[in-house]
Amino acid sequence: MNDRGYYSGFGGMFIPEILSTTFDQLIAAFRAARSDPAFWREYEAIMSTYSCRPTPLTFAENLTRHFGGARIYVKREDLNHTGAHKANNVMGQGLLVKRMGKTRVIAETGAGQHGVATATMAAKFGFECTIYMGEVDVERQRPNVFWMERLGAKVVAVRTGTRILKDAINEAFRDWVTNMDSTHYVLGTACGPHPFPEMVTYFQSIIGREARRQILEREGKLPVRVYACVGGGSNAMGLFSGFLDDPVQLVGVEAAGRGLASGAHAVRLSSPDASVGVAQGYKTYFLQNRDGQMKETHSVAAGLDYVGVSPILSQFKEIGRARFEAATDREVVDALAFTIRKEGLIPALESAHAFVQAFKEAPLLDPADAIIINQSGRGDKDIFTVADAFGDPAWQQFIIDKAERYRA
């Protein structure tokens, strides 16, 4: 058999027979695109004109002074069009869809970022678009549903299973096994069956390529550590990709939710609650019980609330190429409030997980050294969730008043 996308035994292609031909075609299209230098040029061109690439690398002067250790840089993926690194993957897969001649795209979404990004790409390229979103996520990220629908996408609220991201992925697969001839499934993260982990990493690697060049320009040397939050793992893989061959410590931060002891978390790589399994088409660490049934997960950040994780990150854990830590909801909200106040940056709740760990470690590092935090998305557009996380009374009163006006 040809390459099935294994990373130290993680990954693979556990797909229903009906999709075997579709995956053969996708692998062939991706390989052809990747070996065509014009394809990456086209990708960079669209990302620099339609989105804001290269995104800046911001020196966080105030945070650096406050912590008194390593020089803190922030990679500004929040400045992408649609407000997160998700745009990188989506525009890349969109170009691939054009090459394959398909006319419809589907996607799952958790926080709604990937759904909005996919709906945006579909609007631009003229594709029909359906987004699957767990009912719980529809409730907590209603504004993103509003934008997806404005962008012309059909949003399907998934009412099966735990009604969050993994259930949306299952439902997207069910659509795909029916409509594969016209439809491409734009998987949003570096998970799922081969070639998705590799393909999503390839498009997201633009983050790391830029960050490496930028830090060398600014500091004249490599950072000692780079930090990224880990849900499925696409922004982490994107940043890490730039430093794989360098003596740079890669630090992934998972969602510890209400704490590891509470069971209400989404920590796959740094908790004993997870074990290796096979679901959603690939082998990796999953939060599951002894029988192999997936557990419920929790995070204040919908985008990190996922039972599995990129098989490439599982490999990094296994071979020690990356270190994985976890941040609780409480720590995340505090780090977010502090970053906003101190530096005027508004990371998404997801990205704030990376800030938590960087803040813990920066004071212990040499002031001559630099670190990079990936600000994978912007928090200001998630105002409902962030305001709830802060428990802001004036905001709550505003919503109550507004609802009263609608009722009138």
Next chain:
Amino acid sequence: MLETHLRKRLEHQEILLMTHIVLGYPSFEDCYRIVEAMVAGGVDLMELQIPFSEPIADGPVILMANQQALAAGATVARCLEFADRVCREFPIPFLFMSYYNILFKFGVDAFAAAMADRGVRGAIVPDLPPEEGADYLAAMDRRELAPIFIYSPNTRPERLARIATVARGFVYCVARKGVTGADTRFSAHLEDYLRRCRAATALPLAVGFGVKDRSDVEFLTGKGDIAVIGTQTIRIIETQGIGAVTPFIRGLRP
């Protein structure tokens, strides 16, 4: 061997009937009564689905059955106990159907051993293509159990042939794209596809996805060897109760 058994049955029946239940749905006690009713109606073999939290190949009816079985406390251990009992008490072959994680977590070899111990004759694992199943194939082969593989209308000819080399018992031909439970058009197109399947393997052919009544079974007679009635029996039980199962199965063949 499962194939030999099926061949013998086919000497007396033009087409065999295979049904599908989700273990623990609505309860293990009801499942037992359903098996009893199906055997009384004349089914030739049965799939016992071990419920899984992420059944990606299943449509809404079987998906809900999986969820409810798990919510009611179904475990792999209970499913094995159940299989042990029905294999001893009923004279038809039983197969397990589940997703690969259930086998993987149990230990693939241990799972095959548990099947053999209890008299389960084979397994259908829709998210385990042969390329990923070397351990599984070896474990099943050691115990003369049948790994049932799947053909789909999209499967390319060279792949049909490759799958035929590892499949045992019979091959499960998915009648159309999509998930379980949706309607299937029983057409010349399907007939053509089944002809391709027949040419690719000497094993008996089961045809499933959307088979729901006597006219569907009639259409398949002569083209396939086993008609698979999955979602429809679950619907019948949900709407008409277990009492309706025996007459429904009897009515599927002349």
